Amino acid sequence: MTPPSTSNTAPLLDAAFLRRLERMAIAVKKVHLGAAKGERRSRRKGTSTEFADFRDYVQGDDLRHVDWNIYGRLDELYLKLFQEFEDVTLHLLLDVSQSMAFGTPQKFAFGQKLVAAMGYIGLSGYDRVSVGLLTGERTEGLTPIRGKASANKLFAFLQNAESAGSTHLDEALRMYSMRQRSRGVYVVISDFLDEHGVENALKRLCATRSDVYVVQVLAPEELAPELTGDLKLVDSESEQYTEVSVSRALMKRYAQNRDAFVEKVRNYCLSRGMGHYLVSSDTPVENILLDVFRKGGLLR
């Protein structure tokens, strides 16, 4: 069976939807150091007009920042510190393994749209957006971009992406983190159907000390498979096969295992302060953003 083509020449998001996205913003819970000036409160003390703190004067400090009123009263030199506002890096990681190319609609296509929408929200909010396509043991990445003007670059990168290879989330994330060390907000979109297990990958995400959001995408065919008869089920990634004779008992058992798998990922995430969302690939991206992410605290 030939895997369905994953390239898409149609625009990922229409203009009206983009305008609605501009009114949204990424919610950042933690305060990170930014790379450039932005709109996010930074841990760095800077030059804004918003007072932050005092500190003792040390030799070499710019005398323009000495608070002379205090010096007049106390005859001590204190430096007046101001809040710095910087940008934050939004890491959008999309699993593009072969398993994501399935479903109606495809999980990959769904992921493309979701990454595009999230990225546009980030770019609109003057944040740095970094995109990583996780495939096998490597990562293809888009150099961090800023500003709405870079949106087309983001969309073009996503539209050129193709799903291929097997999933090895842990290794792919390791490769990504070697390239992108900045903290920020991590949004990982995957089905997490990784035969190597997902615990190490999730642990690695947790170690970034960023805001991590796990979006688990499953196709309707995986949530409620419609299989009958004696079948040879071929794994799209490993090409291993399993012979099954579909019975009610088997379907029941499959549903139990699927729920247990999702629950396991969710519990792992929640216990480590990561957000977890289970979404079906046939859910409109707009609904995901407005209902799921906004209520879940990822967007505001």
Add this chain to the structure above:
Amino acid sequence: MSFLDFFITPRAFAFLGLIPPLIILYLLKLRRSEVVIPSTMLWMRSLQDLTANAPFQKLRRNLLLLLQILILLLLTLALTRPYMKSSGIEGRNLCLLIDHSASMQTLEGDGTRLAQAKAAALEVVDGMERGDKAMVIAFAESADVGCELTDDRYHLRRAIEGIQARDTRSNVRDAAQIIRSIAPVNPDVTAVVHGLEVLLFSDGNIQEGERLAALSLPVQYIQVGKTNNNLGITRLSVRNDTSAEEARQCFIQVYNDRDTEAQTTLSLYFEDHLLGVDELSIPPGDTDEAIFVLPDLDAGILRAELDLEDALARDNTAWLSVKPETVIHVYLVGSPDSIGLSTLRHVFSLDPRVNLSVGTPEQFSPDEETDLYIFEGWSPEELPAGTLVFINTVPALEGLEVIGELSNPPVMGLDKEHPVLRYTNPGNVSIAKALQLTLPEGASTLVSTEGGPLIADISQSFQPMLLITFDIGDSNWPLHLSFPLFMQNVLAWLPQGQVAHESALTTGTPIEVYALPESLVAAVAGPDGSATTLTLDPLRPVYYAATQTAGPYTVTRGEQVDHYAVNLLDQSESAIRPAENVQLGSQQLAAATGPISFNKELWRWLLLGGLAVLAIEWWVYTYRAEY
């Protein structure tokens, strides 16, 4: 008996060769359709769970193949038509021939042989299947069709259960005749029933078995009974002692069927009064006799009884009807020099019962005492009362006319049923000449020749009359044995002589009942308490035939009461030892051992089993079950 002997068409086992192609087809069929899915991870886990939970996984994986092989095996077995010996029957026409003669009343354990035979027959009926038919014939001296050929088990059961024992001999003559009527031996005659099989339930003591053999039908003999513990009275008669004047003796013979010598007490009663007792010692398989001297007795019943308990009680008692000695007054009228008259005088003078008077026509004057008038060559114008015999003369009766003379008339026909011709056969009598005449209405010809009767019964109401149309002296009849027998029959035919001084009938023999002027009905009381009313015919006797039960019978006509004794008195029935082989003519038929067996085919069950497995296979295929 080899394994293949259990199959009617063992060649069908060749179909087992289809099993390898079936397996190949199954393997080819197992090329499952491929479905590419994102990941088999969850499916493999689910399968592992199920596999861990379900036993016989390898078996279950190939369950459909196993079921298909099983179906093929069952269908192949059905085609080989296996059979088993069964007590049931299948698609056959059965004639259940059940012996209910006297010997079948023998006690065997708790029940009689008849009960055993009925139980065996009921087993056969219970084993009947769709398409099977059976008929029930009970036979003893005669045969009764209890149930026509039917597949209705209810009626068959009722017919079998309704069979009652008879005190008569066992004779398959009538039964064979009935069977012959529906399954004729002649191939040109269309049989009503094809493929009739006869099941003979009996203890084997049957008469005229050759008639059954002549039917050329398959006969299975189901022997019932084991015991031979029986003593029975086989003869009971009264005779005059030739040595002592007027003395009468009762002669009783007892048969011992046991394997050991038997000691028993024989008692003789007259109407419940004990007349005598005798001790008998009878060797095994032999008889012993006892003789009792009888006192003067009124009319009544003599009863002989064996004082013992054995397996067959019916033959331990016998009855005899006795009457006091009576004198018959006979008046011979004819020419004194006639040869016929002197012959008759000689015949009657030898009979001690007869008081003979002889006279010429001129001397003739009727008297009230005379019972029998014999007119030889002359008849009076006015007929006297009593029984009349006319020889070579014709009385003045309306419709009776002489129309000529027959020369050397040959004897052509005999009415042997008439009492005066019983035990006689005047067939080879030569007659010089006879009167040719027409008979009045109601008369019957007893002996006929070409052109008219030789002897005729011309009885009028309540007056018995015989007509002999030839001169006895012009024939050689007096030289034949049939002549004195005929005259004895004439004496017995008299209303006074109808019941002999001593008489005993065998069971099944009808009792003749004559009408009396004062009574045209007769009440017959049987030994079992049954009461029957007979309407009598003034011209001819009426027969009471329901004498299958041994014992004393009483016939009451007006004020006249007659006693009849009906006895089994048959050594073949008293010999109750069951026959291992029943003799059917020249052919000996061995008893079927064990239960009655038929070849019961099993293919229907195998086919049903195949269908059932097919249904299971479909169910397994459709739902693939809860495993």
